[in-house]
Amino acid sequence: MWLGWACCARRVIRHNVKAPRRLLSTQVGPQFDQLSKTTRNIGIIAHIDAGKTTTTERMLYYSGYTRRIGDVDEGSTVTDFLPAERARGITIQSAAITFDWPPKNPQDPPAAPPTSFETVPYSSFSHNVNLIDTPGHADFTFEVLRSLRVLDGAVCILDGVAGVEAQTEKVWTQAGTFHIPRIIFVNKLDRVGAAFSRTVKEIGVRLHGWPAVCQIPWWKGGNGDFIGVGDVVNLRGMMWHGSIDGSQIQPYTLEQLHATDKDFANEIKKARVALVELLSEHDDIMVEHFLEHDEDHLSIPGIQIMQSLRRVVLQAPQTIIPVFAGASFKNIGVQPLLDSVVDLLPSPLERPDPEISVGNETSTLAHLLSSAAGSATKATIAGKKKNQKEGSAAGFPEARNLSACTLAFKVVNDPKRGILVYVRIYSGTLDKGAILYNTNLHVAERAPRLLKMYANDAVEVDSLSSGQIGVIPGLKHARTGDTLIWCKGLPMKAQPPGGLKSLQLRPINVPPPVFFTSIEPHSLSEQKHVHESLAILLREDPSLQLSIDEESGQTHLAGMGDLHLEIARDRLLNDFKAKARIGKIEISYRETITSSTSPNTYLLDKSIASKPAKAGITVSLTPSDDMVVPISAPEATQPKDGAFETTYSLPDNCTLHIIHPNLSRHDSSGHNNHLPSHLSLPGILSSIHSGASAALARGPYNGYPVSNTRIEVNLDAAVHLFNETTPTAMSMATRTAVQNSLRVANDASPAILMEPVMLATIFVNEASLGAVVQDLSSARGGQVLSLDASDAPVPTTSMSSKLPTIDPGFVYVPPDPFSSGGEVGSGLGDSQRQIVARVPLKEMVGYLNQLRALTGGRGTFVMTVDGFEKMAAQRQKEVMDAMREFA
Numbered sequence: 001m002w003l004g005w006a007c008c009a010r011r012v013i014r015h016n017v018k019a020p021r022r023l024l025s026t027q028v029g030p031q032f033d034q035l036s037k038t039t040r041n042i043g044i045i046a047h048i049d050a051g052k053t054t055t056t057e058r059m060l061y062y063s064g065y066t067r068r069i070g071d072v073d074e075g076s077t078v079t080d081f082l083p084a085e086r087a088r089g090i091t092i093q094s095a096a097i098t099f100d101w102p103p104k105n106p107q108d109p110p111a112a113p114p115t116s117f118e119t120v121p122y123s124s125f126s127h128n129v130n131l132i133d134t135p136g137h138a139d140f141t142f143e144v145l146r147s148l149r150v151l152d153g154a155v156c157i158l159d160g161v162a163g164v165e166a167q168t169e170k171v172w173t174q175a176g177t178f179h180i181p182r183i184i185f186v187n188k189l190d191r192v193g194a195a196f197s198r199t200v201k202e203i204g205v206r207l208h209g210w211p212a213v214c215q216i217p218w219w220k221g222g223n224g225d226f227i228g229v230g231d232v233v234n235l236r237g238m239m240w241h242g243s244i245d246g247s248q249i250q251p252y253t254l255e256q257l258h259a260t261d262k263d264f265a266n267e268i269k270k271a272r273v274a275l276v277e278l279l280s281e282h283d284d285i286m287v288e289h290f291l292e293h294d295e296d297h298l299s300i301p302g303i304q305i306m307q308s309l310r311r312v313v314l315q316a317p318q319t320i321i322p323v324f325a326g327a328s329f330k331n332i333g334v335q336p337l338l339d340s341v342v343d344l345l346p347s348p349l350e351r352p353d354p355e356i357s358v359g360n361e362t363s364t365l366a367h368l369l370s371s372a373a374g375s376a377t378k379a380t381i382a383g384k385k386k387n388q389k390e391g392s393a394a395g396f397p398e399a400r401n402l403s404a405c406t407l408a409f410k411v412v413n414d415p416k417r418g419i420l421v422y423v424r425i426y427s428g429t430l431d432k433g434a435i436l437y438n439t440n441l442h443v444a445e446r447a448p449r450l451l452k453m454y455a456n457d458a459v460e461v462d463s464l465s466s467g468q469i470g471v472i473p474g475l476k477h478a479r480t481g482d483t484l485i486w487c488k489g490l491p492m493k494a495q496p497p498g499g500l501k502s503l504q505l506r507p508i509n510v511p512p513p514v515f516f517t518s519i520e521p522h523s524l525s526e527q528k529h530v531h532e533s534l535a536i537l538l539r540e541d542p543s544l545q546l547s548i549d550e551e552s553g554q555t556h557l558a559g560m561g562d563l564h565l566e567i568a569r570d571r572l573l574n575d576f577k578a579k580a581r582i583g584k585i586e587i588s589y590r591e592t593i594t595s596s597t598s599p600n601t602y603l604l605d606k607s608i609a610s611k612p613a614k615a616g617i618t619v620s621l622t623p624s625d626d627m628v629v630p631i632s633a634p635e636a637t638q639p640k641d642g643a644f645e646t647t648y649s650l651p652d653n654c655t656l657h658i659i660h661p662n663l664s665r666h667d668s669s670g671h672n673n674h675l676p677s678h679l680s681l682p683g684i685l686s687s688i689h690s691g692a693s694a695a696l697a698r699g700p701y702n703g704y705p706v707s708n709t710r711i712e713v714n715l716d717a718a719v720h721l722f723n724e725t726t727p728t729a730m731s732m733a734t735r736t737a738v739q740n741s742l743r744v745a746n747d748a749s750p751a752i753l754m755e756p757v758m759l760a761t762i763f764v765n766e767a768s769l770g771a772v773v774q775d776l777s778s779a780r781g782g783q784v785l786s787l788d789a790s791d792a793p794v795p796t797t798s799m800s801s802k803l804p805t806i807d808p809g810f811v812y813v814p815p816d817p818f819s820s821g822g823e824v825g826s827g828l829g830d831s832q833r834q835i836v837a838r839v840p841l842k843e844m845v846g847y848l849n850q851l852r853a854l855t856g857g858r859g860t861f862v863m864t865v866d867g868f869e870k871m872a873a874q875r876q877k878e879v880m881d882a883m884r885e886f887a
């Protein structure tokens, strides 16, 4: 109890303390481990508008990094810094910022942390919090995923009026698959219609975990203004009053509350009993504490409750969800939430070992490093046949050269500082000036400086250690998602030894883009700037895709949603000041051939860049019968098969099969007899791959990407390769050969279009269910797959199948004074229903407005691409006619 008071009092005194500006420059050597222990890499996830940015702004303010509280509605926030974000009041790019909690006083000498946090809470000592604010809009799910994998924990913010919304459920599940421990903050409890208890029950039912109510809302007189929270862990009331900025918190003991607000005091005690009961079911140590304290739920010290909560939060899968309450906009509840971040969420040292791939094999990073340390064998990675799960990188001696392994999780074009690459260090220590080898692009570049981002300030540091998040300015190549490794002493031009050059931290699967727009520079002189700006956009966001048709000069930019492309367009025109005409945003259909072609040989013989170039290739095409294209592009295009043939999986269900007699992939000793000396088989294969991919990007029928097509290539070294053959010539020859064959196939029988079909999950109230279902199935040509959650074919992972199904009747909740709806019974809050349907994307454009009209503004939905389906002749005609009308 005393500790709780101390924390509170300290916060009141220290909220204005200016945070130190040079924390890390002196931290080297053994202190790094300590630094990791006192680090929290956390994200804020939620549905759009739940209040992530508003809460983040308070966090920065109370930690002393900003002097005034930014306001989303005024466009003055720190984290939504892009003009497009400020104009719309939404978060698009996740911003990573660092602060200390509790704040440090720069005048205080550096303090050593307590030797153990057994008797004092983690929040009694200042921790370094790296906070990633993630976007809530469905179009930016990829941004969320990208951030999620570098997080060690997350705070999920819910709107206390809307409850658990569609996007929350989606991101929550995604975070669960990454095993990220999560806590929940029920926000906006000051709003009319706020329903804490209904929200808590929805948490149980829809997020599949037992809500551990750690705070209950405090409404003045039981049903007046929202004034504070009841702290169930430390058995006290916390009232925010006396200061506009919420920096002063008035604590009340249970005894004091008994005198002034007896019902509230009794409810805190009831909540404590429920919390101890719940924890006892999942944590044996809590049972011991309970017995030690004569089975009195109220006499167990707060610190023991907090430690128990921490243990259960770190269990995987996470079945207990701590719930906190507040209203960020009214500055209520943010400081205790920050304490909970430090107290309950893990340090980088407590996280599972990250997965890696080396060549075609998978393992974990620690396994790789420990195998390097212990291994005296000279075995190569390719030779290992150990089971994949255990890690096949045993005995990988070259890993000894690895000084640091980092992931570039975000690239940002900062208007003042230029391109900033945000990295997370996964092993070792990265020093300023290190030469980083990019294992995705196979280029090396120097990290001239290292920074930590403190709100609007960048602080230079000499090094970043494992578990830290930092920023590298001045990199020319690194893209979002690239793995960057440092092998100390390796010169710029050299490659890392052995398999290290292919070492990658688990990449994210980018879903296929379903919208595109055309981009045309105003003049030839603008072209360079437009293309450079596009290149930066693509480095920032790999879920954007660019295709340039060299013949027509047309550039297409494709993305995940219309808002996604709208933002890209705004950034291009307004931030980069590119002078270009941008076409309207259209659905990206696919086209597929319907007839096979016989082998066709093309010989390129012309001069390229004033040098003679010659290369030949034989190509034939076959349509594949599959009706639906798999939704994700292959993670990598690794050749497989026997020595004299190579198969690549290409996006959109296409394959490239190359037969190369006389040229073995496994034994290059005989290549010299067949290959001109300046060529290599991997180089030639890669040129054929890029030429074929370029040809498939634009089909012959209507310029859409080609899907469901198998390309057979015959590469006969004696016939197709010459002294004048270069990689560029081979790529161009392949592209022309494939384009010619596509044209032949289309002339023989016209290609047909395939359209993106979405899996939509729609939440509506009972009263509007009929109208929404009717609209989906008749007006939109959708197929309703299920109603309600129980039988919905939502993607299940091995993790989600281990999660409990919660009966809301068994969830403790305090009374809801303002609740208008009935009790939770069916498994969803109030009388909310869930519809899962497959609907063509074309019919879902602008759907939110229609849904709102049908549901009195209460309906929400999320959707993901389920696949591409061939269109019936009549539908294809209608779509094509509509396009011509618009052209």
Ligand SMILES: Nc1nc2c(ncn2[C@@H]2O[C@H](COP(=O)(O)OP(=O)(O)OP(=O)(O)O)[C@@H](O)[C@H]2O)c(=O)[nH]1
Binding pocket: 046, 047, 048, 049, 050, 051, 052, 053, 054, 055, 072, 073, 089, 090, 091, 092, 134, 135, 136, 137, 187, 188, 189, 190, 191, 326, 327, 328, 329, 330
């Ligand atoms: N009444 C009330 N309004 C709030 C509260 N928190 C946020 N808001 C308002 O809710 C709106 C959305 O808040 P944001 O902080 O931008 O929400 P967000 O989750 O960051 O939204 P995105 O960035 O678009 O995902 C703004 O108008 C805020 O002022 C709160 O506690 N109470």
